[in-house]
Amino acid sequence: MAEADKAVRLTWDELRALPEYSCSLPSGTYVGKRWKRNINAYARPHADDCTAPHEKTTRGIVCPCIQAFSNRCPQCKAVAKNLKPNWWLGEYVDDADPKQIGIVWKRILVRPPRS
Numbered sequence: 001m002a003e004a005d006k007a008v009r010l011t012w013d014e015l016r017a018l019p020e021y022s023c024s025l026p027s028g029t030y031v032g033k034r035w036k037r038n039i040n041a042y043a044r045p046h047a048d049d050c051t052a053p054h055e056k057t058t059r060g061i062v063c064p065c066i067q068a069f070s071n072r073c074p075q076c077k078a079v080a081k082n083l084k085p086n087w088w089l090g091e092y093v094d095d096a097d098p099k100q101i102g103i104v105w106k107r108i109l110v111r112p113p114r115s
């Protein structure tokens with residue numbers, strides 16, 4: 001997908017105005033519809049001081065914090081909470097097949113606010 005490495009510059013206000021769909025896709029698909037996704041919303045970072053029991057396997061260390069999103073230890077939760085949002089812009093576009101709709105993703109670069 002050639003468009004995948006394109007980025008788009010938005011102001012904070014433009015970013016704020018976009019509807020957020022971080023774990024789903026918006027319904028009401030029409031060409032030109034745009035939304036934002038924070039790909040860090042469901043990231044699974046691992047804390048250096050993780051307190052969950054680690055299991056050593058032949059494939060390395062297995063940590064329940066990475067395997068199960070919902071029962072992370074407090075340390076891993078804190079690391080996840082401190083992750084900076086990583087915003088992407090989704091847009092429905094025409095597809096070669098007229099019965100389908102395409103999606104183009106662009107990385108959002110937020111312009112620093114003027115002071």
Ligand SMILES: [Zn+2]
Pocket residue numbers: 047050051052065072073074075076077
């Ligand atoms: Zn942990």
Ligand SMILES: [Zn+2]
Pocket residue numbers: 046047050051052054063064065066
């Ligand atoms: Zn761990």
